Structures are given as C-alpha cells and as structure tokens.
Amino acid sequence: MKYLINIIVLFLFSIFSFECDNSILGGILGEETAKVETAYVTQLGPFAATLMWTCSADVTGYIISQDMISPSLKKSKTHFFQLTNLESNTNYIVTLTCGNADISGSVTLNFTTWVSSFPQRTRGIWLIGGLDSSLNPIPQIDLFDPVANIWYPTVSTVPTPRVFSTIISHKQKIYIIGGLEKNGGIFSPSTKVEIFNPYSNSWESGNDLPTALHGAISGSIGDSIYIISGATNLDISNNPINNTVLRFYPEIGTSGFWASYTSATTIFPRTDMAGCTIDGTIFYTGGRLDTNGNASIATDAFVPSANTTTSLSEPSLSEAKHGSSGLCIVPKSGDAFPADDVWFSSIGGSTGSGNIFQPITSIAPTNRAEHYQFGSSSFTLGPLLPQTLYSPGTQVSYETRKLFVFGGANILNTPLNTVYSIGSANPTTGSWTTESSIMPRSRFGHKAIRIDR
Numbered sequence: 259m260k261y262l263i264n265i266i267v268l269f270l271f272s273i274f275s276f277e278c279d280n281s282i283l284g285g286i287l288g289e290e291t292a293k294v295e296t297a298y299v300t301q302l303g304p305f306a307a308t309l310m311w312t313c314s315a316d317v318t319g320y321i322i323s324q325d326m327i328s329p330s331l332k333k334s335k336t337h338f339f340q341l342t343n344l345e346s347n348t349n350y351i352v353t354l355t356c357g358n359a360d361i362s363g364s365v366t367l368n369f370t371t372w373v374s375s376f377p378q379r380t381r382g383i384w385l386i387g388g389l390d391s392s393l394n395p396i397p398q399i400d401l402f403d404p405v406a407n408i409w410y411p412t413v414s415t416v417p418t419p420r421v422f423s424t425i426i427s428h429k430q431k432i433y434i435i436g437g438l439e440k441n442g443g444i445f446s447p448s449t450k451v452e453i454f455n456p457y458s459n460s461w462e463s464g465n466d467l468p469t470a471l472h473g474a475i476s477g478s479i480g481d482s483i484y485i486i487s488g489a490t491n492l493d494i495s496n497n498p499i500n501n502t503v504l505r506f507y508p509e510i511g512t513s514g515f516w517a518s519y520t521s522a523t524t525i526f527p528r529t530d531m532a533g534c535t536i537d538g539t540i541f542y543t544g545g546r547l548d549t550n551g552n553a554s555i556a557t558d559a560f561v562p563s564a565n566t567t568t569s570l571s572e573p574s575l576s577e578a579k580h581g582s583s584g585l586c587i588v589p590k591s592g593d594a595f596p597a598d599d600v601w602f603s604s605i606g607g608s609t610g611s612g613n614i615f616q617p618i619t620s621i622a623p624t625n626r627a628e629h630y631q632f633g634s635s636s637f638t639l640g641p642l643l644p645q646t647l648y649s650p651g652t653q654v655s656y657e658t659r660k661l662f663v664f665g666g667a668n669i670l671n672t673p674l675n676t677v678y679s680i681g682s683a684n685p686t687t688g689s690w691t692t693e694s695s696i697m698p699r700s701r702f703g704h705k706a707i708r709i710d711r
Contacts (some may be wrong), residue, residue, distance in 0.1 A: 267479045292317040292356035293363035300338070303524035304372040308684045309339050311365065313356035321352040321691070328595045329359075330657035345656035346417055347373045349592055370592030373430060374457045376412070378403040380710055384432060384456070385664055385697065386416065386425050388704025391619065393671055395419035399454070402677075404655035404662065411698035417461055418450050422530070423614060424471070424485055425705040428478040428508065431455050432707055433464070435470040435485065435506075438492075438616065445617065447472055447490060451506075451514070456709055465513045468504065472616060475533035475584075477540035477562070482507055484540060486521075489529045489548065495614045497525035498548035503565070522566045528554055529616065530649075532584030532604040536632060538563060541572070541602050548581040551614035557630075557637075572640070573636040575604060575628055581621070581703075582607025583652040585661070587682055590709065593656040598683045600632035606666055617703075621670050623648040629685050640686040644678055651706035654682045661685050662693075665701050673700035 292315040301308035312335055313319060319330040319337035330337045337354075344350065348371050355364040373380050378401065385400045397419040401410040416434060424435025432454040437525040438445045447470030453462045474488025485504040490497050501521045508514040531545030531554075543557035557572040587601040610622035623646035628637040643663065650666030661682040665674050 260332070271560070284616070290357055291315075291363075294354055294356050294365040297354050297365040297367055299369045301369060302369060302372060302377075304374055305342070305344050307341045307344060307369060307371065307563075309341065309352065309367065310337065311354040311356075312336050315356070317357040320355045320359045320362075322355065322359060327359055327639075344371050346371050357698055361369040368591060376457065378406065378408070379456045381405055381655070381657050382410075382708075382709045383655070383662065383664075384413075384709070385651055385701070386432065386434065386705050386707060387419075387421055387423055387437070388649075388665070388701030389421050389617070389653070389671070389673065390699070390701060391671065391673055393440075395421045395438070396699065396701050396704070398487070398699065402662075402664075402695075402697075404537040404658050404660060407693075408693050409695060409698050410661055413456075414454060414459055414461075416454075417452055420448055421703050423705075424474050424476045424488075425707060426476045426483060427707050427709045427711060428483050430457070430709050431508075433483060433506075434708065435464075435483075436467050436488075438472050438475065445492060446470075447492070453508075455676065462673060463513060464508065465505070465516060467512075468516050468518050469499075470493050471499070471504070472635075473529035473531075473545075475531050475540060475542045476642070477533075477535035478539075479535060479538050479562055481509060482562075484560075486525050486540065486560055487528050487531065487542070487545070489527075489616065492616050493614055494529045494546060494551065494616060495548050500527055501525050503560075503562070519565075521560070522564075525567065526556075530580040530618075532582040532607070534584045534586035534602065536586050536588055536600060536602065539568065540632075541584075541586070543572075543575055543584070543602075544582055544607060545615070546675065549691050550612060552611040553580050553609055573630060573634075575637055576639055577609055577626060578611070579604075579609045579624055579626075581608035581618070582624075583650050583663070583666075583706075585652040585654065587654050587661070587685075589656060595656065595659055595683065598659070601682075602630040603652070603661070603684060603685060604628045604631065604637070605652050605663055606643060606650050608648045617671075619670075621648045622665070623666075623668050627680075627685065638686045641680065641689050644690050644692060645676075647674070649703045651701075651704045653706035653708055654683075662706070664706050665697055665704065668700040673702040675700040679682075
C-alpha cells in the first residue's frame with residue numbers, strides 16, 4: 259500500500275489593500291475556506307489514474323501523495339489530475355484539497371490500480387466446466403463483463419474437459435483440479451491439475467492429485483490451495499475421504515507440490531457441498547452424505563492455520579440439499595462499496611436424497627436462496643429464485659453491486675442459459691431480475707469465478 263504523507267505548506271501573505279467585494283483579502287479568504295465538494299477516480303488502468311475533484315470556489319487545487327505535492331495549473335471549481343508511472347495491482351491513497359495544501363476540508367481517495375490493461379478480465383466473471391444437454395463436459399470458457407454487460411464467448415478451452423472439478427482462483431490464476439473426465443461415453447474420476455493464466459491466455463499443468471477427487475470444497479489461503487471432503491469414486495459411498503486435508507503449494511518446484519494430512523477434528527465426508535472462504539476460514543454447508551446419498555442440512559467451517567474445524571455452532575440450512583452454489587461476498591478496501599456486509603450464500607440445489615451416484619441420476623431442485631451474514635446466528639431466506647435451479651454458478655460483481663446466478667438445471671440433465679441477479683449489499687431483500695443478456699451456452703455443474711478474489 260502506498261501511504262499518505264501529510265504535508266502542510268504554510269503560505270505567508272503581505273496584504274497591502276483590500277476592497278469589500280472581489281478584493282485581494284476576499285480572494286485569500288476564499289482560498290483558505292474553500293472545501294472539496296466531490297472527488298472521484300474518473301479513469302483507472304494498471305499504470306495510471308485520472309482524478310477529478312470539485313471545490314466550493316474558484317481556487318487552486320492540490321493533490322498530496324507519498325511522492326509529491328502538486329498544485330493545479332489554474333484556479334477553477336473543477337480540477338483534473340493524471341497520476342502516471344504507477345505500479346499495477348497496487349493500492350494508493352491520495353489527498354485532494356482546495357485553496358491550499360492544508361488537509362482540513364480535504365477528501366482522501368483510496369484506489370487500486372488494475373492488474374493489467376484488460377479490466378474486463380479482472381472484474382469479469384469466468385464460467386468454467388459443467389455439463390451440456392448430452393451430459394458431456396463443456397470445454398469452452400466464457401467470460402461475462404457485468405460492468406459493460408458483455409459476453410466474451412470461448413475465451414479459451416480447458417485442455418481436459420471435466421465436470422464436478424475443484425475450480426478456484428489463486429493469485430490471479432484459475433486452477434481446475436480433479437473432477438470427472440468422460441472418455442468413450444464413460445465417466446471416470448480424474449487426478450489432473452490444469453492452470454489457466456487469464457492475462458496471457460495460456461495453460462500449464464500442475465502435479466497430479468494424490469488421489470482422484472470430485473465434488474470437493476476448496477479455499478485459496480496464503481500461498482496454498484486447500485481441499486477437503488468430496489468423493490473418489492462414481493459411487494460416493496465407495497472409499498469416502500475421512501478427515502483428510504489436501505494442500506497444494508503451487509510455487510514449490512516447477513509444477514507444485516501436494517501434501518496430504520489428517521485434520522485434528524472430524525471433517526464428515528460429504529459430496530457436492532456449497533462452500534467458499536472468508537478471512538482464512540473455509541465455510542461449507544449441505545451436500546450428500548457418503549453413507550447413503552441423503553441431503554445434509556449441516557454447516558461447518560475449517561481453519562487451515564489451526565488444522566481444525568471451528569468450535570462455533572455454525573447455523574444449519576432451512577432445508578437439506580446438495581448441488582447448491584456457494585458464494586462468499588467479501589468486499590475489499592479498494593472496492594466501490596467496501597463497507598458492504600460479508601455474506602455466505604447457498605443458492606439453489608436439490609433436496610432429493612438417497613442417490614449415491616455421480617453424475618446424479620435424479621434431482622428435486624429448489625428455488626431457495628439462503629444467506630448467512632458473517633457474525634450472525636442463522637441463515638436468512640432471501641427472495642425465491644424465479645425458478646428452481648440445481649447446480650448453477652454464482653458470483654458477485656463488486657463494481658455493479660449485484661449477485662449473479664448463471665444457468666443450472668430445473669429438470670435432470672437439462673441445462674439452462676438464464677442469468678438472474680439481485681443486489682449484493684443485502685441479498686435477503688429486494689427481488690430477482692432476469693437479465694436480458696443470456697449465457698453463450700447452457701450449462702449446469704459449473705463454476706463462476708473472479709480472479710481477484
């Protein structure tokens with residue numbers, strides 16, 4: 259972070275004469291009493307930012323940063339200033355003043371430069387994986403820019419198409435881990451790790467998983483990717499994973515390194531849960547029990563730094579379900595609305611029980627969207643989805659303050675291309691909007707990923 263250095267410049271004036279109106283003294287008083295009324299970052303890139311601010315009078319504007327204090331070229335109510343030679347993906351703090359460089363009556367702006375010159379890739383939502391209507395894994399990766407409301411179809415293709423993979427963003431790259439491959443019409447669990455760089459549009463391979471895995475939960479924390487639960491066979495009751503944590507170190511060696519160890523507390527084996535990460539803790543809920551395929555209502559959280567589940571009593575869902583989409587809404591300081599609340603959401607899914615197969619052979623889709631406000635004691639039922647949805651993709655746009663739901667299925671093996679949205683500041687209120695811009699292709703069992711979270 260680039261920190262602000264408070265610099266106060268003292269001006270000494272010699273006043274020789276004055277008039278009641280438009281006098282030298284009146285001008286000086288105007289300079290000293292002028293305040294910033296509005297201030298914005300009007301343009302932003304990886305290496306530059308343009309700032310605009312308005313003053314309460316026609317005065318000189320000043321910008322104060324760590325490296326400089328600079329006045330405007332002329333007196334005006336509106337001022338523009340371009341900061342150049344900035345570092346990409348870096349947080350900056352600048353103070354804007356009116357009349358003089360005294361920070362009283364000033365406004366401080368906090369912004370983060372883009373990672374690259376392709377903002378739609380950073381702020382965009384990447385749709386990856388899933389099944390089509392023929393039950394084939396979808397190789398195409400589609401990108402949605404919610405700010406411009408534009409789709410970029412087939413930005414890339416997954417080298418080894420899979421479904422029910424662990425798909426996660428880690429340090430601006432997208433990792434596709436495990437899942438089910440389909441060869442000759444037959445599904446089989448996979449150990450493959452493939453890594454996509456969205457900025458160079460390139461792929462690399464990581465070291466294989468220690469064991470084939472699908473339907474698991476993951477978290478990107480620090481320098482590692484953690485994976486818990488899931489199943490190793492098409493029959494999820496066969497050889498379930500008990501109390502096991504898989505940790506991937508992408509930066510060790512040329513292809514990363516896997517470690518497998520036992521959790522200090524019980525992690526019950528479940529498949530197709532909803533989950534995500536908040537402040538270094540992996541939250542997960544619902545899913546299918548390994549013993550009989552029954553839907554679960556339970557919520558828990560795993561803390562990798564302590565190698566244990568939490569001692570708290572996380573709230574249960576209002577209904578037992580699996581195949582719901584998990585989403586954590588976690589605003590950051592550089593976002594447009596950094597003070598918005600933190601939420602863990604479980605959206606859609608199936609309430610059907612007793613199915614131990616993957617892909618599942620029957621569903622009872624639900625239209626419930628449930629939201630746990632971080633620090634509260636229960637899930638809150640939000641507005642019902644416009645239709646029942648099994649295994650949709652969900653993601654939030656912090657720029658537009660919207661939670662999006664992409665695709666899913668309301669009938670077994672019949673994917674949809676619909677897009678719904680609701681306000682992300684408080685998803686338990688308001689109503690769902692059916693977006694006019696539909697997905698480039700129908701899919702379910704996929705993930706919707708942001709690379710900056």
